[in-house]
Amino acid sequence: MIRKANISDLDSIMGIIKSTVEEMKGYNNTQWDENYPSDKDFISDIEKQDLYVEEVDGKIAGFICINYDEPKEYIDLNWSSNYKAMVVHRMAVNPSFRKMGIASRLVNFAEELAKENNVSYLKSDTYSINSKMNSLLIKCGFIKIGEMSFLGKEKSFYCYDKIL
Numbered sequence: 001m002i003r004k005a006n007i008s009d010l011d012s013i014m015g016i017i018k019s020t021v022e023e024m025k026g027y028n029n030t031q032w033d034e035n036y037p038s039d040k041d042f043i044s045d046i047e048k049q050d051l052y053v054e055e056v057d058g059k060i061a062g063f064i065c066i067n068y069d070e071p072k073e074y075i076d077l078n079w080s081s082n083y084k085a086m087v088v089h090r091m092a093v094n095p096s097f098r099k100m101g102i103a104s105r106l107v108n109f110a111e112e113l114a115k116e117n118n119v120s121y122l123k124s125d126t127y128s129i130n131s132k133m134n135s136l137l138i139k140c141g142f143i144k145i146g147e148m149s150f151l152g153k154e155k156s157f158y159c160y161d162k163i164l
Helices: 007-026 039-047 102-116 131-139
Strands: 002-004 051-056 059-067 086-093 121-127 143-148 157-163
Touching: 002 102, 007 039, 007 051, 007 059, 007 086, 039 051, 039 086, 051 102, 059 102, 086 102, 102 121, 102 131, 121 131, 131 157
Parallel strands: 086 121
Antiparallel strands: 002 051, 051 059, 059 086, 121 157, 143 157
């Protein structure tokens, strides 16, 4: 079941972040680290009601942040549309729940949420070496529209969109 996150989910979310950061280090992916994303980022997401969790058997299996906030770096990119877009941000799946379709369900949820809000366009980005997220976005029908420098990282971020 996917629902809005609440503050009592924060410890579970941060546990997922910790294990995800460790995993990312294993393939030299520095998109996330000990400083980002922080509990403050998720508290803000929860307060704005932009964070959603997938709960399986009473445990947080994954999460996704969905809102209208586009990084300023998006301005110079050649997006597929000028429509108002919802943007997929911080997303991860609990390692204990991998290979169960959780990530695809979270992206499908983002699409449904957009449609419910009369939005027919999604955007997202991820670090170029984040092979799992890049593969997921492509699998879910997103199109890579360009690259950007972001967060002072050494490598570029790939930007994706999908017209619903």
